[in-house]
Amino acid sequence: MKIFSAAQLHEADLQTTKKHEITSLDLMERAGTQIFNWLHQRMQGAQVPIHIFCGIGNNGGDGLVVGRKLIEEGYNVEIYVANFTDKRSKCFLINYDRVKEITKKWPKLMTSEEDFPEINPQDIIIDALFGIGLNRPPEGWVKKLIQYLDQQKSFKLAIDIPSGLYADKPLEDAAAVLKANHTLTFQTPKLSFFLPETGKFVPYYEAIDIGLDPEYIATTEPLAQLISKEEAQQFYKQREKFSHKGLYGHALIVAGSYGKIGAAVLSSKAALKTGAGLVTAYVPECGYQILQTALPEVMCLTDKEDDLITNITYDFEPSVIGVGPGIGTNTETVAALKKLFKETKAPLVIDADALNCISENKELLALLPKNAILTPHPGELKRLIGAWDNDYDKLEKAKAFSEKKEVILVIKGAHTITVVGEKLLVNNTGNPGMATGGTGDVLTGMIAGLVSQGYDTLIASIFGVYLHGRAGNISAEKNGFEALTASAIIENIGAAYLDLFVNPEQVEQQN
Numbered sequence: 384m385k386i387f388s389a390a391q392l393h394e395a396d397l398q399t400t401k402k403h404e405i406t407s408l409d410l411m412e413r414a415g416t417q418i419f420n421w422l423h424q425r426m427q428g429a430q431v432p433i434h435i436f437c438g439i440g441n442n443g444g445d446g447l448v449v450g451r452k453l454i455e456e457g458y459n460v461e462i463y464v465a466n467f468t469d470k471r472s473k474c475f476l477i478n479y480d481r482v483k484e485i486t487k488k489w490p491k492l493m494t495s496e497e498d499f500p501e502i503n504p505q506d507i508i509i510d511a512l513f514g515i516g517l518n519r520p521p522e523g524w525v526k527k528l529i530q531y532l533d534q535q536k537s538f539k540l541a542i543d544i545p546s547g548l549y550a551d552k553p554l555e556d557a558a559a560v561l562k563a564n565h566t567l568t569f570q571t572p573k574l575s576f577f578l579p580e581t582g583k584f585v586p587y588y589e590a591i592d593i594g595l596d597p598e599y600i601a602t603t604e605p606l607a608q609l610i611s612k613e614e615a616q617q618f619y620k621q622r623e624k625f626s627h628k629g630l631y632g633h634a635l636i637v638a639g640s641y642g643k644i645g646a647a648v649l650s651s652k653a654a655l656k657t658g659a660g661l662v663t664a665y666v667p668e669c670g671y672q673i674l675q676t677a678l679p680e681v682m683c684l685t686d687k688e689d690d691l692i693t694n695i696t697y698d699f700e701p702s703v704i705g706v707g708p709g710i711g712t713n714t715e716t717v718a719a720l721k722k723l724f725k726e727t728k729a730p731l732v733i734d735a736d737a738l739n740c741i742s743e744n745k746e747l748l749a750l751l752p753k754n755a756i757l758t759p760h761p762g763e764l765k766r767l768i769g770a771w772d773n774d775y776d777k778l779e780k781a782k783a784f785s786e787k788k789e790v791i792l793v794i795k796g797a798h799t800i801t802v803v804g805e806k807l808l809v810n811n812t813g814n815p816g817m818a819t820g821g822t823g824d825v826l827t828g829m830i831a832g833l834v835s836q837g838y839d840t841l842i843a844s845i846f847g848v849y850l851h852g853r854a855g856n857i858s859a860e861k862n863g864f865e866a867l868t869a870s871a872i873i874e875n876i877g878a879a880y881l882d883l884f885v886n887p888e889q890v891e892q893q894n
């Protein structure tokens with residue numbers, strides 16, 4: 384699914400009305416009807432008090448359409464208009480009159496805090512104060528209205544976007560944004576839904592198709608791309624019947640130091656479970672027995688040093704090299720990385736301590752191989768690209784770094800974002816239970832396992848992130864967030880693959 388900017392969505396509205404010979408009022412009616420249908424399907428006529436708060440622009444007009452249709456269906460509705468200016472959109476005014484035509488219960492005009500209504504916890508609040516056209520944060524009593532609504536324990540539904548939030552700009556005043564329980568967004572989600580500073584205002588959302596021009600949607604380069612199941616299905620490469628392990632590559636995982644051999648185990652096992660034909664782990668001497676015992680399917684090479692990696696040597700041509708988990712930042716390890724970067728021709732997946740070594744050594748940064756896949760968490764990213772002012776500044780700096788160094792950046796988070804040049808690919812799987820030690824090591828191995836099989840490095844990055852998150856979700860569905868471990872993610876990689884085309888619960892039932 385594409386993620387468009389506010390300007391692009393405005394253009395989509397214009398193209399739709401022009402090409403489909405409908406008016407903006409018709410489009411508003413269509414959008415409001417879709418919101419009504421969603422509510423009616425779930426409420427089935429229940430007489431729960433519904434409070435609809437409308438602004439005086441087109442988002443408020445959408446709210447008026449919803450209110451009118453709910454009233455016509457016999458629901459218990461009260462509509463409020465935040466009357467903070469004399470400037471009203473034409474579509475708002477027409478729909479305001481349409482409400483007045485079908486009920487004697489006219490919308491209540493609000494002009495100050497004295498007009499704030501009493502709302503009970505069992506009531507429903509619908510937020511239609513401000514949409515994606517907002518260009519400055521709400522102020523004065525309107526800001527206090529948003530804060531008042533936020534304090535209510537009622538279920539809060541936002542139309543298109545929570546009031547006070549921008550679609551594709553950083554926050555200016557977090558205290559002036561409504562935190563919705565659920566958001567029904569038109570056509571496509573907004574980038575702000577997926578970023579740490581703004582996404583907290585949109586814990587859940589659904590994208591509702593309002594019939595924007597399909598040609599514009601299909602042909603316009605978006606602000607970002609959302610990677611969900613539909614996209615992931617297209618990435619999958621079916622295996623041939625007459626195949627053998629040699630067709631799926633030989634992954635080399637360079638990982639571990641004294642006390643951190645577990646990182647090597649996790650990465651190597653993840654590469655194997657993701658489908659690499661062969662996996663060899665390169666570890667310090669102290670990791671030999673651990674690897675041979677924990678992973679009999681994985682071959683093992685060891686450094687001459689017992690506790691750390693000092694010289695990465697191997698006697699085969701790897702299809703991919705995953706490097707970094709648990710290796711530390713010792714000067715001898717840095718030297719080994721320099722040698723590897725200079726000499727290897729294999730694609731690289733670089734994570735954890737290898738990233739820290741790069742950040743601390745400009746010479747290593749200069750040797751960073753082109754097309755390498757870097758998988759930093761926020762702290763590692765900051766050390767790579769420098770501090771940022773906000774999430775949007777972070778993305779701009781990440782794009783600049785990716786373009787300059789010609790690498791792929793996989794920025795790990797609740798919605799991991801893969802950056803390649805100007806492209807942003809936002810992942811839509813994963814859960815808070817994955818915020819636990821070792822999950823990053825697993826991701827390194829999974830991406831390496833995909834590259835080993837011949838997946839393009841960009842596809843391997845975004846597909847690996849998707850499968851990683853989906854495996855985490857399947858594990859959490861069984862055991863909850865708190866009990867989720869990195870090992871559990873590995874054990875559910877197979878289920879994540881099956882889930883692309885078959886419900887994993889059906890597989891379990893059949894077994």
